[in-house]
Amino acid sequence: MDPMTDIPGFPAARPLFLADKPFFAAVFAELQPRVSELTFANLYLFREAHDYRLTRVGDSPVVLGKGYDGEEYFLPPLGGDVAGALRVLLDAGMTLYGADEPFVSRYLAVGGVAVEEDRDAFxxxxxxxxxxxxxxxxxxxxxxxxxxxxxxxxxxxxxxxxxxxxxxxxxxxxxxxxxxxxxxxxxxxxxxxxxxxxxxxxxxxxxxxxxxxxxxxxxxxxxxxxxxxxxxxxxxxxxxxxxxxxxxxxxxxxxxxxxxxxxxxxxQDLGEPGLRAAKLSYHPDELVKKYRARRV
CATH class of the missing domain: 3.40.630.30 (Gcn5-related N-acetyltransferase (GNAT))
Known part of the structure; x- marks a missing residue:
């Protein structure tokens, strides 16, 4: 089942449904993500909190969302022509959120893109x-x-x-x-x-x-x-x-x-001081870094 469609010029987007679980399960089984946002349960359960919507840019599935501050973003494209999807979305003025270090090294080591760590999201x-x-x-x-x-x-x-x-x-x-x-x-x-x-x-x-x-x-x-x-x-x-x-x-x-x-x-700790102190008190072996990127 392919629940996504394209609209010329810019991709359409629609809400997430429980029926999307098999699709996402197959995608994530292939990608083997390290960042906590990239599970179907997380996306579905926080679909209202972050206004998660599903779209396709070319042949790449993409999840669009919003931060608690209302800032719109998109998560790393989930396969297909990832570099092409990134160009379309960044050129449209959108912000990428949730890219890990391997993704940054592979796709964002290019000119004209500002990449910054998001410590609150590690x-x-x-x-x-x-x-x-x-x-x-x-x-x-x-x-x-x-x-x-x-x-x-x-x-x-x-x-x-x-x-x-x-x-x-x-x-x-x-x-x-x-x-x-x-x-x-x-x-x-x-x-x-x-x-x-x-x-x-x-x-x-x-x-x-x-x-x-x-x-x-x-x-x-x-x-x-x-x-x-x-x-x-x-x-x-x-x-x-x-x-x-x-x-x-x-x-x-x-x-x-x-x-x-x-x-x-x-x-992550969302930048909340008490939560950060509590999480650090368990002595993490690694902080999985996440990055934001935008066109400059």
């Missing part, structure tokens, strides 16, 4: 086994918080399933309520995406873990495979008043899921 990449085991002194504080939690609560960790959906939705709503008015303007959009992820996990190919305390959901994490050797955790929410449960659910996600993967991508 993905945090970790050895999965390190997050699953928290070895050595550098994870001492994480282990202490987990020990604090386990010493005070009778709990269980289970794989996410339909039976846990309502409890996870209730926890997500509480997470939103606590942060209402103090967090970023993306709060409501992220909450909506998280709720839809819980509702459509099976259809989107998401897997997760749930921490239960006295039968109630205290934390959950949902993610998927990003490429052959990397998982990506899209959503991780916890009871904000239960110390240590956030460290526990992160560990259990990496201990129980995608155990054949070498790496875990924990996505």
């Amino acid at each position: 993905d945090y990449l970790h050895l999965r086994q390190a997050l699953a085991e928290l070895p050595g002194n550098r994870f001492h504080k994480k282990k202490n918080r987990i020990n604090y939690f386990t010493a005070r609560h009778s709990f269980s960790v289970v794989l996410y399933g339909e039976a846990h959906r309502d409890g996870c939705l209730a926890l997500l709503d509480e997470w939103r309520r606590v942060r209402n008015g103090i967090d970023s303007p993306s709060l409501e959009l992220e909450t909506k995406a998280g709720a839809e992820a819980l509702m459509l996990a099976d259809r989107l190919g998401l897997e997760g873990v749930v921490v239960l305390v006295e039968g109630g959901v205290a934390a959950f994490a949902l993610g998927e495979r990003l490429n052959r050797d990397t998982s990506v955790c899209h959503f991780e929410k916890n009871d904000p008043f239960m110390e240590g449960v956030s460290q526990l659910v992160d560990r259990e996600f990496n201990r129980l899921l995608f155990t054949d993967c070498t790496w875990t991508n924990r996505e």
